[in-house]
Amino acid sequence: MQAIQRTWSNSKVRVNGKTRQMQWRDMFDIAVKWRRIADPDQPVLWLDQMPARSLSRGFNNHINLIRGQIINIRYLAYFDKILNFIKDRILVYHGAYNPRGLLEVRQALENVDKVEDLLPIMKVIRNNKILTPRNSMIIDQDVCSDGVYLCYLRVGNMLFSVETQTTEERTQQYQSEIESIYKDLTAKGKALMLSTELGDADAVCNLILSLVYYFCNLMPLSRGSSVVAYSVVMGALMASGKEVIGRIPKGKLVDFEAMTTHSPDSFSKTAKNWMNLKSLPLWYQSLPSVAETFQTTRTMIEVLNTDSTSHCPKKS
Structure with missing residues (x-):
């Protein structure tokens, strides 16, 4: 989550030694890579990057x-x-x-x-x-x-x-929608950094949840779409100055909530009730970088398997 937050805040990514503007897939791909490390036995693949023969069949x-x-x-x-x-x-x-x-x-x-x-x-x-x-x-x-x-x-x-x-057609429709939302989100996110208006923060939150709403309905991954989507939500909200205090209610699922809700607005209202958003504490800015702290696969696996129960509040 912090890795997503830091990357989206900077809006730049480095790929093959070159720096370019971050796109929506780059943000989701951070969570995808961590999901792969968390459970190496279960491959997490972008479906539209599968061989053309498989993609044409759907x-x-x-x-x-x-x-x-x-x-x-x-x-x-x-x-x-x-x-x-x-x-x-x-x-x-x-x-x-x-x-x-x-x-x-x-x-x-x-x-x-x-x-x-x-x-x-x-x-x-x-x-x-x-x-x-x-x-x-x-x-x-x-x-x-x-x-x-x-x-x-x-x-x-x-x-x-x-x-x-x-299918290829359905994927293209959804990706076009997600790209448009992400472009709007990036613009409003930059404006939010220079603003103190509560309405601006709420608009950014709605766009983040709308982005995830279409991602969940697209289901572009071979597995893990739900946990990847919610990790991106939490990381992007942290980049906008908010943290998630609440928990997902028992029996509820992020992906199914999106798939059974008729609009992104309805999904956003429901999700915000769960999340109970608060402003990030000031000490958060002093936390070390994820990339600098966990530089090897070993340290990443170790932190993913750490028992964090004692550090989490018993009640949300």
């Missing part, structure tokens, strides 16, 4: 919520939210393609309390996939990129899952 991230009799309790807190979203999208579908049967479907949905109850209604949607659309925030308000697919398949052996399809 890469799907697949998360099973229910598979047969097995329920993934990690995502249990989101079942009701996802179910309600599916019900809303079914109404949109029937409103467009089956307006005469809309009233009947609406009445049937009132009796849906669990995923299994959707079976008779979902039969009319051939591929049993419901897309969560993501509207552009900056580039074009009318542009709508693919979000995630909420899949409900296999009547005999039920499979209820969340899937992202990382």
Whole structure:
């Protein structure tokens, strides 16, 4: 986090002996490199940098919520939210393609309390996939990129899952959005350093969270997108003079919160309630540089495996 904070504050990176302006991927890549060191057995790859042959076919991230009799309790807190979203999208579908049967479907949905109850209604949607659309925030308000697919398949052996399809077109749409947000964030971040207005700090915070919102929906990494995203949030907020005091509520997940929220504004409001932001203490500026303190892979692995319980407050 401090490495991200220091790098973004300077807005410059050194690559292959040359210094250039920092881009959004450079900021995320700092967290990616630390994630690789934290668990070398699990490769963390940028999906758009995979071989062209693999990229042309697309890469799907697949998360099973229910598979047969097995329920993934990690995502249990989101079942009701996802179910309600599916019900809303079914109404949109029937409103467009089956307006005469809309009233009947609406009445049937009132009796849906669990995923299994959707079976008779979902039969009319051939591929049993419901897309969560993501509207552009900056580039074009009318542009709508693919979000995630909420899949409900296999009547005999039920499979209820969340899937992202990382195609070249979808990746380009999201990266264009992220690049625009990052450009705005960099400009407002520099202005914040010369300002004491609370509104400026709040605008920077919203842009940081919006950046992460689209990153989570893109899911550009083979694994670890959530922890990388939240590390970037904390590091970028530190660069803007804020620190995260609060904790993520039990049962909540950063990536799923972004994927099941309809807009970056809604995601920002929720995340800020969790984080309980405070101004950085003055002594923070005297902390040594991460790069100077942990110069070797060994020291990086050691600090990642340090028990920090005694240094963390018991209550957020």
